[in-house]
Amino acid sequence: MKTEDLKNSQEYKYGFSTDVENIRAPKGLNEKTIKFISNIKKEPKWMLEWRLKAFNRLKVLKEPDWQKPKYPKIDYQDLYYYSAPKSVSDKPKSLDEIDPKILETYKKLGIPLDEQKRLNGIAVDAVFDSVSVATTFKDELTKKGIIFCSISEAIKKHPDLVKKYLGSVIPLSDHYFATLNSAVFTDGSFVYIPPHTRCPMELSTYFRINASETGQFERTLIIADKGSYVSYLEGCTAPMRDENQLHAANVELVALDDAEIKYSTVQNWYPGDENGVGGIYNFVTKRGACRGKNSKISWTQVETGSAITWKYPSCILQGDNSVGEFYSIAITNNHQKADTGTKMIHLGKNTKSKIISKGISAGKADNMYRGLVEIKNKASNSRNYTQCDSLLMGNKCGAHTIPYIKNNNSTSTIEHEATTTKINEEQLYYCNQRGLDQEEAVSLIVNGFCKEVLQQLPMEFAVEAQKLVAISLEGSVG
Amino acid sequence: MLNIKNLEAKVDNKHILNGLNLDIKPGEVHAIMGPNGSGKSTLANVLSGKNGYETKGEIKFDGQNLSELSTEERAQKGIFLAFQYPLEIPGVNTNIFLKTSLNSVRKARGEKELDTLSFLKIVKEKSSELGIDEKFLSRQLNVGFSGGEKKKNEILQMKILQPKLAILDETDSGLDIDALRIVADGVNSYKNKDNAFLIITHYQRLLDYIKPDFIHVLSKGKIVKTGDAELGVELEKTGYANFI
Numbered sequence: 148m149k150t151e152d153l154k155n156s157q158e159y160k161y162g163f164s165t166d167v168e169n170i171r172a173p174k175g176l177n178e179k180t181i182k183f184i185s186n187i188k189k190e191p192k193w194m195l196e197w198r199l200k201a202f203n204r205l206k207v208l209k210e211p212d213w214q215k216p217k218y219p220k221i222d223y224q225d226l227y228y229y230s231a232p233k234s235v236s237d238k239p240k241s242l243d244e245i246d247p248k249i250l251e252t253y254k255k256l257g258i259p260l261d262e263q264k265r266l267n268g269i270a271v272d273a274v275f276d277s278v279s280v281a282t283t284f285k286d287e288l289t290k291k292g293i294i295f296c297s298i299s300e301a302i303k304k305h306p307d308l309v310k311k312y313l314g315s316v317i318p319l320s321d322h323y324f325a326t327l328n329s330a331v332f333t334d335g336s337f338v339y340i341p342p343h344t345r346c347p348m349e350l351s352t353y354f355r356i357n358a359s360e361t362g363q364f365e366r367t368l369i370i371a372d373k374g375s376y377v378s379y380l381e382g383c384t385a386p387m388r389d390e391n392q393l394h395a396a397n398v399e400l401v402a403l404d405d406a407e408i409k410y411s412t413v414q415n416w417y418p419g420d421e422n423g424v425g426g427i428y429n430f431v432t433k434r435g436a437c438r439g440k441n442s443k444i445s446w447t448q449v450e451t452g453s454a455i456t457w458k459y460p461s462c463i464l465q466g467d468n469s470v471g472e473f474y475s476i477a478i479t480n481n482h483q484k485a486d487t488g489t490k491m492i493h494l495g496k497n498t499k500s501k502i503i504s505k506g507i508s509a510g511k512a513d514n515m516y517r518g519l520v521e522i523k524n525k526a527s528n529s530r531n532y533t534q535c536d537s538l539l540m541g542n543k544c545g546a547h548t549i550p551y552i553k554n555n556n557s558t559s560t561i562e563h564e565a566t567t568t569k570i571n572e573e574q575l576y577y578c579n580q581r582g583l584d585q586e587e588a589v590s591l592i593v594n595g596f597c598k599e600v601l602q603q604l605p606m607e608f609a610v611e612a613q614k615l616v617a618i619s620l621e622g623s624v625g
Numbered sequence: 626m627l628n629i630k631n632l633e634a635k636v637d638n639k640h641i642l643n644g645l646n647l648d649i650k651p652g653e654v655h656a657i658m659g660p661n662g663s664g665k666s667t668l669a670n671v672l673s674g675k676n677g678y679e680t681k682g683e684i685k686f687d688g689q690n691l692s693e694l695s696t697e698e699r700a701q702k703g704i705f706l707a708f709q710y711p712l713e714i715p716g717v718n719t720n721i722f723l724k725t726s727l728n729s730v731r732k733a734r735g736e737k738e739l740d741t742l743s744f745l746k747i748v749k750e751k752s753s754e755l756g757i758d759e760k761f762l763s764r765q766l767n768v769g770f771s772g773g774e775k776k777k778n779e780i781l782q783m784k785i786l787q788p789k790l791a792i793l794d795e796t797d798s799g800l801d802i803d804a805l806r807i808v809a810d811g812v813n814s815y816k817n818k819d820n821a822f823l824i825i826t827h828y829q830r831l832l833d834y835i836k837p838d839f840i841h842v843l844s845k846g847k848i849v850k851t852g853d854a855e856l857g858v859e860l861e862k863t864g865y866a867n868f869i
């Protein structure tokens with residue numbers, strides 16, 4: 148093995164930071180900070196009141212501690228809650244007004260924002276620290292009545308929709324991190340698809356943490372009205388820093404009658420170095436409500452980054468015949484830890500859910516699948532199928548599966564399968580004998596292991612995700 | 626092409642090969658026969674560079690010392706092993722595996738990597754020669770293949786990768802008579818004056834189709850007898866008892 152090459156390629160590709168002048172809220176979690184955020188965003192009064200209500204609720208909530216990965220106590224008073232490049236503190240009207248350094252940053256990340264070079268057929272909302280810096284393809288979407296903008300803009304321009312749906316899936320007083328987010332969220336994306344409309348392109352948000360000592364609290368709300376369809380993808384990166392940075396996002400999805408939302412995530416936050424120093428704490432609440440009959444929500448996630456990943460994208464299957472899906476790949480290497488899975492709550496009749504989870508651990512990492520499937524007493528003829536596969540690379544990593552199952556309806560069934568395998572030396576040998584080097588062989592075998600999940604991703608991203616899977620495991624066998 | 630001198634191999638302090646000598650020249654077909662556990666697969670694995678063996682002695686391939694090369698480098702230089710028990714790799718499409726494999730080998734030879742179209746053309750041709758249905762190649766590698774299908778798939782890979790030295794480890798075991806003929810035809814049509822074969826088998830019946838230049842009897846990790854094709858016929862009649 149050419150160690151030099153390995154070193155170079157193993158380095159986190161997105162670890163650079165951009166030197167821009169920032170506007171920051173003073174450090175600390177208090178009413179003043181919340182008012183600062185609301186004020187700088189020129190929010191209406193109802194929004195500030197909503198935030199303050201969340202903040203009051205937060206005072207009596209405790210940080211949860213039942214998760215497997217433990218982390219040092221976070222000093223919430225020692226964090227910045229708002230940081231925005233000066234140049235975009237007032238949202239720029241056109242790309243010309245955006246700091247060229249930021250445009251350059253997105254270019255380096257492979258997300259060009261300028262008009263000529265935009266990604267083909269993918270509309271992008273780019274969030275830099277606490278603000279959305281640009282949304283592409285807006286006009287084309289507007290023609291169809293589709294709203295795709297930053298949540299800050301939606302609060303001002305579409306208050307009725309926001310008031311109606313914000314917090315309707317993740318209530319104000321949910322759990323600690325979700326409530327913290329409700330109090331201090333800064334930006335994120337908003338999507339509304341009108342009835343009987345098929346969104347003609349992938350919608351995508353790209354989150355970038357740049358500033359240090361700053362938490363990122365993004366908020367995304369997607370509403371698919373009756374008979375509509377949308378596919379949405381988020382990607383994330385952060386600079387390499389030796390501090391741990393907190394990312395606590397809330398994502399809410401609402402699917403009305405016959406609507407479908409496909410939500411894909413490729414999470415590649417900075418994972419920390421090989422000794423476990425630095426990296427993002429990715430504590431995220433994602434929840435979708437299949438509110439209408441025959442509605443469908445499908446989560447696909449490829450989690451390769453972050454020091455700690457702690458999230459359970461969930462579906463609340465309220466409408467009769469609604470469908471919830473969760474496809475997940477969680478890769479942990481070195482000292483990374485992941486505690487992730489899903490919750491499928493069956494309320495309506497004939498509701499179906501499917502969970503496919505692929506956990507891969509290497510190095511000294513720990514990977515946990517934790518999932519809840521609950522069939523309530525009125526959810527007759529409902530079905531769940533769960534399959535959890537773990538792949539271990541080496542002897543120092545761990546994999547765990549904890550399924551919680553509650554079935555309160557005798558006409559409904561829950562099925563669970565789980566496997567744990569070690570990466571097979573014989574398979575590697577077979578590949579080597581056919582001329583593949585160790586890295587190619589691992590990539591091939593692991594991508595084979597993840598196939599059912601990878602094929603859920605939109606084409607353009609499946610290829611990227613495959614490469615990412617290979618890169619995150621480089622040097623882990625050999 | 627291949628020169629083995631005094632080869633010894635140990636696993637977990639157990640001696641498996643005990644001073645084995647063998648020379649193979651281009652254009653030759655060598656057969657190795659011997660009882661179960663005599664070290665045939667071990668020899669194949671040591672030649673192709675599998676980890677876990679402690680070896681002594683010398684193996685030269687085209688003048689180069691093999692111990693300096695990793696498994697994939699040996700494969701790229703033209704050593705191919707058709708496995709006794711081909712492995713299943715779930716989720717990996719057979720065609721994609723073949724393409725990745727061929728391109729690694731081509732890259733190492735300084736040849737241009739093939740795009741999907743030109744690759745499929747090659748596969749189509751070679752698989753039809755072996756009577757392999759193309760649909761079969763979009764399935765997961767070896768998953769759910771019958772014993773015979775797995776062996777045919779090994780020979781297909783050999784024909785695609787075009788090795789200099791092909792080692793066939795009991796490729797005939799578990800084949801019915803039709804499959805055996807197809808595999809033998811595959812070998813015969815690939816054979817030429819520049820490449821060589823090392824065929825490991827228990828049975829004379831394969832050697833009825835592929836005529837070896839030499840037959841070696843392996844016992845307790847050593848070659849105890851070498852002869853021409855006639856030796857196979859004799860072994861078939863008398864068994865190994867006379868030689869070990």
Ligand SMILES: Nc1ncnc2c1ncn2[C@@H]1O[C@H](COP(=O)(O)OP(=O)(O)O)[C@@H](O)[C@H]1O
Pocket residue numbers: 636637639641659660661662663664665666667668
């Ligand atoms: N990895 C191993 N560990 C211990 N013993 C082994 C190992 N591989 C092979 N052996 C032993 O070495 C001997 C030769 O094995 P093998 O080369 O597979 O024989 P053959 O292919 O001729 O049947 C057998 O006794 C077998 O049990």
Ligand SMILES: [Mg+2]
Pocket residue numbers: 665666667709794795
């Ligand atoms: Mg054997």
